Structure formats: C-alpha cells, structure tokens
Amino acid sequence: MPKLTDDELGELLRETFADREALVDRLPAATKRPSRLPVLLAAAAVLAVLAGVLYGVSRIGAAAPEQPAATPAARTAKDDAQIWGAALDHMLRTVRPPAGWRSVIVLDLSDVGKEHARKGPPISAAQRALMTRLVRTAAPIQFHGDMPPAAPTCRDSRVGVVQIFDVVEKGDHAEADVALFHDCKHWQTAKYRVEKERTYWVVTATLAEHSESW
Template sequence: MSRLTDDELGVLLRETFTEREDLADQLPEETRRARRAPVLLAATVLAVVAGVLYGVHRAAAPDPVEPAATAADRTSRDARVWALAIETIVRKDEPKTGWTKAIVMDLSDVGNHHLRKGPSISGQQRKLMGAIVHPTVPLQFADDDPSPAAVTCPDPRAAVLQVSDVVEKSGHLEVSVGIFYGCTRAETAKYKIERKGQDWVVTANLGQWGN
C-alpha cells in the first residue's frame, strides 16, 4: 500500500471523526491557536478520542522487546521441565513390561531432606506434569515422606521420583532428578535443558545429582 501524504491523512482522519469535531473545542487554547496544518489537529482529535498516540510517518517501528518472564510463566516452565526430566529418566529405566505407576515425592521442605528450596509443587503444576508424563507412566504425588522401598518393593514396576529446583544458567536450565525402583535400584541425573522452538528438550546429562 502506498504511503499517504500529510494532506491525505488529514482528510482521512477528519472524515473518520466528523461527528466528534466538537472535541477540538475542548483542547487547550495553545492547541487551538497553533493550527499549522489540518493533519496536526486531526491527529490531536484522534489521540483524545482513541486514547492512544498516533505517530505520523514513523521511520521504523522499534524491534519488539520480549517481556520478562512472569511468575506464572516460570510456574508453567518449571512444571514442563520437571515433567521432561521425569519422562527422560523413566524411559531410560523402564522395565520390559512397563511401569504401573510413578510417585513424585515433593521434598521441598519435608523431613531432613530439603532437596528443594520450594515452593511446593502446586496443584496446577501437578496436573500439567501428569498430562505430559501420562503416556509413559501414570504420575502420582506424595506430600509426606514415605520410604521408597515401602512403595516399590511390593510392586517392582512402580517408581519413586524426586526433582530439584529448576536452576537458570547462562542460555539454558539445569534440573536434577532421582528415581528409586525395583526395591533396591536407584539412579540420579542432572539434565541440561534448552529451548528448541516452542519446546524444552534435554540436550545433555551433566552427571549425578549434586555434581
């Protein structure tokens, strides 16, 4: 579309706000006195009526600035990262006959563990994590501190899981996860998590929890 001249833009604005021309009389005396060009008055009326400023013939709009992550954004992000870490480790250790269930112990501030500084995994986060992991294993949550053996020894196809806080690093995230299954088998991992398009993906295993 060709760029409108100042005169053409002034005509367009005046036609658009013909029924609101009386607003011009409500403008400050200095504005009514300084009628240098029709486009200036029309643009002023537009700003009063629409409540926004209109830049005439701006050379170029600035690049959009990505807003800082809100608390809600981080809450959803952490849930997705925890689910990704859980799904990665349960797939790695999945029995040939599959899992019956996996129980996440939220040890943000339980007993003497304090594996996470908190806050506790919220109900909304639990729903999101369950929906992500469910195709691999049904996910449950425990707010107390049960013995993993009490859960997994009667059912060797069950797993008990723990996750760390999500740690922000330069250009990526890190999260640790631990799994206990088969009555005596246990494993931990620290995963490097990076953004690929709209998804978070595990790009490296950085070793064991705490390293």
C-alpha cells in the same frame, strides 16, 4: 563552488596526496606540458575509483551490526513444570522395567524438613496437572510430600519413587536433577540440560548420571 585554475587544482591535489608526491616524480609525463596536473588528475581518478570499489566490497561483505543480546524472559511456574516434566519423562524412559511402569510416585519435598528438600514453593495443582500430562506416555505419576512406605515398591518392581529438585537457571538453558528409586534396591540419579524450543522445554543433554544397587 568557483571554478579552480589548473594551478589551484594542482595544489589542492598535491595537498591531498602529499605523502605520494615522491611517486608523482617518477610517473611518466602525460603530456609535453611541464605541469604535473594531468598525472595528478589521473592518479586521483584511479584512487577515487579504487576507493569506491573497496567501499562497496566492504559494505557487501560486512556483517550486520551486532544487536545487543536479548534479555531472557523470566522463568514462570509453567516453565518449571515443563522442565520437570521433560526431565522426568527422560529418566523414566531411560530406566524402565521390561513391562513398563505401573506407577511412579513423585516426591515434593519443598515443605518437608529433609536434608535434600527443595527450597522453592510447593508444586501447585496446575503444575502437577501439566507434569502428569507431559509424562503420561512414559508412566502414570502421583504426588506425595514424603517417602511412602517401602512395601509398595518392594512388592512391585514396576512402581518407582522419584525425587525432583529445584530448577537451576543457567542463562541460555536450565538444569534439572532427578533421583529415581525402584525395585527396593536401585538408585538412579541424573542431571539434565533442558532447553526451550519454541514453546516447550526439552532435554538436550545428560550432564551427569550415577546408578547404585545394593
């Protein structure tokens, strides 16, 4: 770029800081020369430094560009089994006979024409095995497709019957409903918030619960 004369450089600065021309008139003269060039150069230098500092501060304090939200991975049959297992484990520890559970029957109503039947596919053998492992420290469980005769639960208050419902996907978490019948006269229902932590699903909140006796 060719070297500019004082007048050319002054004109360039005046155009750049045209809205501040009035301020220049009020600035003290930098030299005895009638030209305003030294004052304009000083003002330009200060503004350049301040602009650089502000730019640096804004870069330091600025948040990283927001990344688009990751699309949740599709829930698998294993996920459903873990969600049911977590909900069952929480329920069976919350409602527990003094001497512990002798046995808990889990109803899979997916293929039975009941009013509250699940809409999803029947619980597979792999899912049942996983759920059994997840709940084993709370209670031994077994699976049935329909409500068993009332006699076993009435003879032994340590035997319970559980009905599970379809897992409801809520974006960043899932919800699972569980209903427990025990001692021939007690119903306990609950809706749980279940979230995935690393590779396992855990109950993080009780969203609703209700108990009834007769």
